Amino acid sequence: MKPGKIVCIGWNYRSHVTELESELPEVPAVFLKPSSCMVGDGDDIVIPEGVTNVQHEVELALVIGVPGRCIPESEALSHVSHVAVFNDVSARDMQSRARAEGNPWDLSKGIDTFGPMSVPVPVGEVPPLDSLHLTLTVNGEVRQDGNTRDMIFGIPWIISYISGYMTLEEGDVIITGTPEGVSEIRRGDTVCASIDGIGSVTNRVV
Numbered sequence: 001m002k003p004g005k006i007v008c009i010g011w012n013y014r015s016h017v018t019e020l021e022s023e024l025p026e027v028p029a030v031f032l033k034p035s036s037c038m039v040g041d042g043d044d045i046v047i048p049e050g051v052t053n054v055q056h057e058v059e060l061a062l063v064i065g066v067p068g069r070c071i072p073e074s075e076a077l078s079h080v081s082h083v084a085v086f087n088d089v090s091a092r093d094m095q096s097r098a099r100a101e102g103n104p105w106d107l108s109k110g111i112d113t114f115g116p117m118s119v120p121v122p123v124g125e126v127p128p129l130d131s132l133h134l135t136l137t138v139n140g141e142v143r144q145d146g147n148t149r150d151m152i153f154g155i156p157w158i159i160s161y162i163s164g165y166m167t168l169e170e171g172d173v174i175i176t177g178t179p180e181g182v183s184e185i186r187r188g189d190t191v192c193a194s195i196d197g198i199g200s201v202t203n204r205v206v
């Protein structure tokens with residue numbers, strides 16, 4: 001089942017904010033990816049003709065099990081039923097152009113196949129969400145190596161913040177930001193995003 005919406009958090013790891021030369025945020029950037037961008041383990045990431053500087057972003061994905069609006073931080077985790085590994089594939093040149101022009105960056109993040117996600121695992125079966133080790137490899141070489149403990153905005157805060165504005169519905173996915181190390185992926189590469197204790201999603205770039 002595809003989620004109604006994928007809510008994405010930008011600028012949530014200090015190190016990634018620094019590498020993209022942005023200011024540390026008072027609140028995170030929040031944007032949506034369409035569910036039509038989602039693919040699974042083993043599917044191809046397809047770069048459209050003319051799209052340049054496509055980059056990977058390994059992220060922890062939260063799947064909402066219990067709908068809610070204006071969820072207090074103290075109850076936030078009880079609304080999460082599953083977690084997964086997500087690769088927030090981004091057409092960086094297109095995104096940078098949109099940012100510079102003051103336009104939304106939806107297209108650069110919403111391209112078909114730019115949302116690989118692993119099979120969701122029940123949250124009760126995984127280690128604590130605030131100290132998960134994330135890695136991303138390209139052709140076996142480690143590009144991202146981070147930990148959810150380095151998030152600027154923690155998971156309960158994120159759920160509470162988003163739900164203060166938009167109702168979170170059953171099946172919705174929240175992706176929680178990426179640590180440093182984003183880099184370009186090219187046709188022919190094999191990209192593997194993984195989180196210890198949760199799983200991995202591997203995709204070839206074509």
Ligand code: MG
Pocket residue numbers: 008009010057059088177178
């Ligand atoms: Mg991202």
